[in-house]
Every structure is written in structure tokens, then in C-alpha cells.
Amino acid sequence: MNRNTIHERDVEAVSLPGRDHKMIVRPETMNSEKMCGGVAVFPAGQHAPAHVHEAAEEILYVLSGTGNMYFDGQPERIEPGTFMLARQDVEHSLEADEGEDLKVLYIFSPPVRQGSYDRK
Secondary structure (H helix, E strand, O other), X not given: OOOOOOOHHHOOOEEEOOEEEEEEEOXXXXXXXXXXXXXXXXXXXXXXXXXXXXXXEEXXXXXXXXXXXXXXXXXXXXXXXXXXXXXXXXXXXXXXXXXXXXXXXXXXXXXXXXXOOOOO
């Protein structure tokens, strides 16, 4: 497939521990070779499990909601407009504040298989 645009509504969410996940840009949808990305929604008051990416880096950007991003167990406050970098082999997790879901945009390089990294 040689597609250059796709809308979020055209991709079905996958439920992963602590979040609903839409990997929108990936080899199967847009023939991407060096990265993948999408959006994830973390329900209000929930803390997604900590995990690491053994062979990829991840950039995240807060679209809406507030919470904390944990890096090796240490929280950092996040809000709309915050960029985060989850380096390879660094344990990380996201926690949404009460009252509003936390929605983030994420990009992996190199591409990963959806949910394959949910291990500590």
C-alpha cells in the first residue's frame, strides 16, 4: 500500500493494559519502513503498567488530559503540549489524573509490533 494520509477514525483501537491504542502509521497501513505511530487513550485515574522497549525509542506528545509519566519509577508531570522521550531500555509508564482521559500521540523508531513491548 502506498498511502500518504489516513484518519484516526479509520483505525480500530486495540485494548492494551491500561489504555486503548491505535497504531495508525505502520507498515501495514502506510508502508512505513523506519517508524510507526498513533494515539493512545489512558482512562482517567488509571496507571498503565511499566514496560521497556528493548530495540526502539518512543516519542510521546500529550494531546489532552494531565497526569504523570514515570521513568525508572520517577514521576514527571505532563499536560497538553508536553513532549516525552522513552529511551531504549528505560522503564516507563503513564498515569492519567482523575476526571479526564489522557490522550497522547506516539511515534516509535524503528517500528514495533503493537503491544509487543508490554514487558518489564
